[in-house]
């Protein structure tokens with residue numbers, strides 16, 4: 306029997322150990338601890354890679370969402386449309402300011418169902434946040450058209466989609482602002498927390514640079530607004546630059562693994578796979594952050610995989626946003642209108658997908674799944 310954990314955190318380090326060690330000691334050796342050149346360089350690298358003007362490094366993907374909604378002026382009485390299938394942080398970025406997250410169903414791609422957005426818009430709607438989950442970017446042209454029609458802005462929670470594209474344009478760069486996470490399990494993962502906000506808008510960028518650093522203007526160091534301390538750590542930025550230098554290979558390998566899962570499990574009628582990279586529709590470029598499948602007899606399958614040494618994960622611990630009892634009263638939703646999300650959360654399961662996973666391991670996972678349904 307093989308042992309395949311869902312994620313191997315130690316591999317994050319061992320994969321590029323020598324380069325990471327060198328960069329770590331060089332950065333610390335010169336005392337470049339906070340807000341130094343390494344951070345500026347990484348912010349420039351990210352902006353250029355994504356094709357956006359400004360990138361603002363922050364402490365994590367949650368505070369990047371919070372700062373985005375803050376600069377937008379989201380406040381009590383406002384409604385913000387978000388998908389019901391997303392991490393709790395997307396909703397927190399709305400509820401934190403006293404506004405109401407309005408939950409919309411997901412589609413077959415597991416992302417916000419664009420066709421259901423318009424019905425959720427009211428005179429109180431301030432913005433729409435789409436979560437670009439699993440390394441896939443939503444149908445942003447259609448979403449933006451709806452937002453434009455109603456004079457609304459789109460924000461992107463692109464925590465899971467660094468480098469993912471729709472119509473050749475990167476996730477995070479379609480909306481007025483986009484948010485990324487460098488949580489260790491993300492495709493570009495730090496050795497701790499990290500996040501980034503991107504925008505084309507100079508004024509928003511300036512406000513965000515101030516807000517993340519106690520409201521201090523980076524040019525004058527004067528406090529110009531209330532702010533918080535949420536800076537991307539300089540040492541993390543240096544380590545992220547090392548990992549970024551291998552990023553195209555990382556994504557290539559992830560896409561290869563996803564393709565292998567899709568090829569091997571294509572004939573299993575009890576399973577619905579995510580879109581395979583090579584049979585995509587030519588409009589999406591997915592970076593294979595997660596392999597989120599839908600499976601009949603999901604819980605039994607998960608147990609069978611566990612008995613055979615294979616670790617899996619339920620998205621968000623197995624609950625969509627509207628299924629979290631403690632938060633239900635502060636969100637607006639109609640359970641009947643979230644039928645696709647309800648079905649998804651009876652069936653969804655994430656298989657191991659990261660650069661430590663070998664072809665043999667993918668085959669073992671697939672063989673075990675085939676054995677279960679046979």
Ligand SMILES: Cc1ncc(COP(=O)(O)O)c(C=O)c1O
Nearest residue numbers: 365366367392394464486487488
């Ligand atoms: C969709 C989504 N939004 C927000 C976050 C929050 O990011 P972080 O953990 O860096 O705060 C995550 C990841 O953790 C995420 O997957």
